[in-house]
Structure formats: C-alpha cells, structure tokens
Amino acid sequence: MSKKNILIVDDEPDVVAYLSAVLESHNFSLYSAENAEAGLKLAEEVHPDLICLDIMMPKESGISMYTKLRRTSELGDIPVVIISGVEQAGEFNFRKFVKDKKIPPPDFYFEKPIDVDNFIAEIKRLLSRRKQNKTKGRLS
C-alpha cells in the first residue's frame, strides 16, 4: 500500500519539525510549506491526501488559504485539519466564518499543543473516510 501524503503549512519551523516527526513515525510521507502562498502552490503540485494548516501566519493567514483551497475544485475535497493556538470558540468563530463564506467547515480543529494519540487517530480516521468516499464515488 502506498504511503499517504500529508502537507503541513505552518510558519513555525518547530511545529513543522514536531508534526513531521510524529507523522513520519506513523509512516506518512510529508511535505511542508512556511506560508499560505507556498502551501497552496505545493498542494496544487502534489495533491496531498490531507493538509495540516496553521491560522496565524505572516503575509497570508491560514483562513485565507483554507478559503482558496475550498474554492479550488481539484483541491476542494482534501481533508483539512486546522492546528492553531487560536481558541476556536473565543477568538475566532470558524463555524460562523465558513457559514458566512458558504464553504464547508474544516474536517477537524486541533488547539495547540496537540495530544499526539488523538491527533494520529483523527488523521487516520479522516484518511480512511476519504478512501471510503472515493470508493463510493466510483461505484456510483
């Protein structure tokens, strides 16, 4: 079975190193970008199976990148996991944001620091769900 590709987009090299180390040990292939622009470019190139995305980044925020991803047809169905220090309920209401923008919500939201076991379990669940959806799509 081929390795699944995961793209990490975060301006903080330590976060990239940490997530890479965790995901590598679970046999995933990794790509990383330090800003939204590079992340979007890389996503178009490699079509990852899942994207881990930070919110607060210099130049362009993760929110802007997420909106662009969802509005690009060939990237729109890639599961996106937001990993951010921004408190989802208090500081940024993602649910309201996606509703206003009329785009689907992210597949999961992790607040930093992450719980490694939960993180891996969620990544695996999202990847298998995507696989099932794709199979269903073919059958129909």
Added chain:
Amino acid sequence: MNRPKLINGDISDHWFYRELFQQVPFNVAVIDRDYNIIEANDNFTDYFGKWQGKKCYKVYKNLDYPCLGCNARLTFEDGRPRVSDESGVDQHGKEAHYVLHTAPLREDRHGPVKYIIEMSRDVIETKNWQMEYQILFDRVPCYITIIDRNFKIIRANENFRNSFGDVTGRQCYEVYKKRRTRCPNCPAARTFRDGKVHHSDQVGIKKSGEKANYVLTTSPLSRDITEIAHVIEISIDVTDLKKLEKEAIEAERLAAVGQTVAGLAHSIKNILMGLEGGMYIVGKGLKKNNKQILDQGWEMLERNFNKTTSLVKDFLSFAKGRLPELEMVNPNDLVQEIVGLYQDVAGDVGVSLAADLDRKIKKIPLDPKGIHTCLTNLVSNAIDACRMSDKKTNEVCISTADKKGVLSFTVSDSGSGMDSEIKRKVFTTFFTTKGGQGTGLGLLTTRKIVKEHGGKITVYSRKGQGTRFRMAFPKKRLYTLYNKDDADNSGE
C-alpha cells in the same frame, strides 16, 4: 350722599378735577372713616361693579366686616400713605389681584384726615407671570440655589429641596456637602470676587446620604459687578451619567484584561507546542540512540525556552508601567547606537540600514533606555518587513528632526507595507504578522513609552511600498516632565 367739597365748590363741579379723577389710569375710590365708599371713578366701577351705598370691604373683597390690618384704617390713624398687595373679587366674582395705594385727604394741610383716597391697579397678569416663573424655578430639571455673601442660601428651588432637604437660611457648604467650613476652591467665592461665571465638577451628599455628582455653574445675580450681593448656583445632577461612565470604563478594562489574557494564552500555546515537539524529538532520539535527532530535539527545547524568556520580558516591560527616567541626551547618539547594533543583522538579510540625522539637534531630556527600546522595536520590525518584501534591494532609514518645538524620530522602510486591516490592528495587544516569531507586544510597548514621554506615534504605510513610523515629542512636555522629575527627586 356726603360728597367732599372743594374749597371753591363741589369736586364734580370743576371740569379739570372731574376729568383728572375719571381719566387717571387707576381704579380710584374715596372712603370715609366708616369704610363707606363716597366717590369712585368709572375705572373703579368697571372693575369692581356698583359701589354706591356699599362698604369698601364689601366691594373689594365681598366681606361683611373690615379687612384684617386694613391699610385705610392705619392711614386714618397716622396720616401716612401706604401700598399693599391685595387679593379680592371683581364685579363678576372672579379672583382679582391688585396693588392698592392709600393716601390721606385733609381739608387743610395740618388738619385731621377726613377721607382716604384709594388707587388700585390690576396686577393679575404680573401674578400669573410670577406663578409661571415660580413653577419654572421649582421644576426646572436642575438644582438652583441663591446665596448671599455669607454663603447662606436665601432661595432654593423645589428640585433642590427634594434632594437636599430644607435649606433656607443654612450655609451652602453645609447643605451641599455636609461640611462645617467653606469648600476649598469655592466657585461661588470666585464669582463674588471676580463677577464672572465659573463651572466646576462637584461631589455632594443628598439628604438620603447618597453621593451626588453634579456640574455646578455659579453666576453673579447683579447687574453691577462691582457690588455682587448674591450668587446663583445652578447645578445638573450627573450621578447616573458618572455611574454609566464608570461601568463603561470597567467593562473596557475587563475586555482589555480578557484580550490580554487570551493573547498571552495564544503565545504560550505556541511555545508549549514547540517544547512538546522538542521533547517528542528528544524521546525519539533517545529511543533510536540517534545523536542527530537528539540534537535537533534539544535545539527545539532551547529555542522555545528562550522564547518563553523573551515573552515574559516583553510582557513585563509592557505591563510594568514604569515612569520614564529622563536625562539630557543627544537623540542622534541614540540613533547611532541602534544603527551600530543592527547594521550586521540588516546586512545579513540584504537590507541597508542608514541614519539621516539633523545635526543641529542638541541634548534634550529623554529616557535613553525607553527610546532605545522603541527604536529597537521599530528597526527590527522594519528589517522584518523588508525580509517579507519581494523586492531585491531594501533599505531602512532612521531620521531625526527638530521642527516647531517637536523632536521626532522616523523609522522608514521599503518593505512589504501594510494594508488598512493590518494598520488598524497594529497597536493591538498580541497582534503580530510574524506568526510564531513575534510576541505582538513590540509596537504596543513602543506606543506606551512614547505616551509616557508625552509624545505620539503615527504610522504611514502602503501595501507593497513600505512603512514609516514617526515618534513625535513636544519638547515643552519633555522639559515639564524633566523639571517635575527634578522637583520630585529634591523632595519638594
């Protein structure tokens, strides 16, 4: 009828006196010692009705007995004229108000008073005005008191009496503030002294014991300002407004605390993530006995530990509220110092750092440590903005100027610039465009230091073109702060 006689004939026989008696614009009546009206003019008849054969008290007031304290009686006794304010009934039975003048009529100058002439004039209009004025005075939605030169209240409106109790004859400071002595900086005293209107914010105590905040205006109650006998005090109760203002400030403060805590938590979470990552990688290195992985993890731990230190330091310097320690320094020297410090850092990332100094600037009171922090923050931001720019060559320039009594430092860069959204947030707690690299406190601390110097910081920026931050310090304020410092230090 026993009519009075003129020396040379009857009064009604002489056309001149008859006309005078009839045309004088008063109600005129003549009465004898038994209160009989023996003569009256047409005005009197028009106003009070038929009088012939009637007693004056019956005609004036529809009474069956003489009035208490009758002025006519007194004038009969002592021969002196009198004036009184009277209420009675007119010929239609309606309430009448009139001013009544009584004067003695003698047959010869030193003889006994034979008759009394009574002249009255309707004042019902004036009475109505008085009543309206009284209602206005009492009900106007503010407190009004009139005090004399001894600060004694001689009149107070109903609104005031309802809030402060029975007051007439008491000293204003006693009533307004429950004090035994006059208030310091008494605005009424100032008005008595200079005849001018004065405004002030005051806090008093109502009769219920509640605190009352009011805005007081004192004004002279005299046309002649050289001799002011009375001062009118008009105050508006702003207690509720003050309460609202206090609540708004408290809400703002709590919101600021909440925002600060949330921002701090966000920064800490990022650092924690880095520390956890470091630990994870160290663990992995130990497990695999791989020195390279171990080193990577250890570096991460060190880096995030250092970040914790700088976050705490920045936060403390922002939160401390330290007063500027002013000393005479040359602003150009401070700039040179920063240029020396950042020359290499800027050069490493392809940014040229230059200074454009106004050489005429002399030493001036500044807090060198504070200004150093401000310039450090602005220059490091400027270099970062250049790094984020797509341009091949970038420059940062620090300039000084001394114009129109204002000393200014300007840090400009040719970097990425800011859009209006970022410009709006630039002085917000924990706002950073540097992601995990910034604490979001630098500009906030800079603004705080500038404000502590009595100065102002402004930003001009265009996306893609660069940014200019200008710190402006009015020199007058710097010297005032400096002299205050000296006075404080010398124990004055």
